[in-house]
Amino acid sequence: MTVLVAYASRHGSTVGIAERIGDVLRAADLSVEVQSVDDVRDVTGYDAFVIGSAAYMFHWLKQATNFAKRHRAVLAERPVWLFSSGPLGTDLVDKEGRDVLETSRPKEFAELQALLQPRGEQVFFGAWDADAAPIGVGERFMGLLPKAKAALPAGDFRDWDAIDAWASEIAGQLRA
Ligand SMILES: Cc1cc2nc3c(=O)[nH]c(=O)nc-3n(C[C@H](O)[C@H](O)[C@H](O)COP(=O)(O)O)c2cc1C
Numbered sequence: 001m002t003v004l005v006a007y008a009s010r011h012g013s014t015v016g017i018a019e020r021i022g023d024v025l026r027a028a029d030l031s032v033e034v035q036s037v038d039d040v041r042d043v044t045g046y047d048a049f050v051i052g053s054a055a056y057m058f059h060w061l062k063q064a065t066n067f068a069k070r071h072r073a074v075l076a077e078r079p080v081w082l083f084s085s086g087p088l089g090t091d092l093v094d095k096e097g098r099d100v101l102e103t104s105r106p107k108e109f110a111e112l113q114a115l116l117q118p119r120g121e122q123v124f125f126g127a128w129d130a131d132a133a134p135i136g137v138g139e140r141f142m143g144l145l146p147k148a149k150a151a152l153p154a155g156d157f158r159d160w161d162a163i164d165a166w167a168s169e170i171a172g173q174l175r176a
Contacts, residue, residue, distance in 0.1 A: 003046065005018045005019075006051050008036070010056065010061065017083070020167070021052075021163065024163075024164055037064055046078070048080070049079070051064065051075075059108060060108045068112055082120075084121075085126040088127070101123040120169070124166075
């Protein structure tokens with residue numbers, strides 16, 4: 001059983017989540033590869049998939065969605081789990097009292113649910129370094145708007161316990 005953990009990331013924090021999931025699966029005696037979606041050409045050699053992306057402006061990164069759609073024929077036949085990285089901060093609920101992990105569900109998940117019927121999906125808190133060089137037009141634009149930038153909580157909010165627990169659940173299902 002070989003599992004592919006495929007990720008899309010802009011600033012690197014999602015890579016850390018993907019690698020951590022890989023570590024947990026390996027510790028459960030599964031064979032695992034952790035790769036960027038950009039580097040995977042052929043998915044036929046994998047028996048199961050964990051696919052994750054950072055979320056920006058309510059969307060998964062395009063390369064992750066394209067990967068999932070491009071390989072949907074194989075993915076739909078095999079066990080798949082999806083995860084997303086974002087939101088930022090420590091608040092579990094927003095001003096309206098809504099669960100921030102629910103409101104941060106990327107818009108693509110509804111379509112990917114229908115397309116791939118994943119065994120599970122999860123949103124994890126992410127990380128953002130306010131001093132990192134901006135990537136893309138949106139971030140460069142945001143840099144020009146000090147108020148917008150100040151509104152975004154900076155720091156590493158990744159919840160390693162939640163990540164480990166989710167990965168352990170996947171390992172348990174794959175080994176069953
Ligand atoms: C400009 C900007 C927009 C963002 N938009 C969202 C969003 O819409 N939803 C969300 O959950 N997180 C959002 N985030 C937080 C990122 O998803 C989070 O920082 C993530 O961990 C980044 O992953 P990466 O380091 O792999 O790129 C945003 C961050 C930035 C800087």
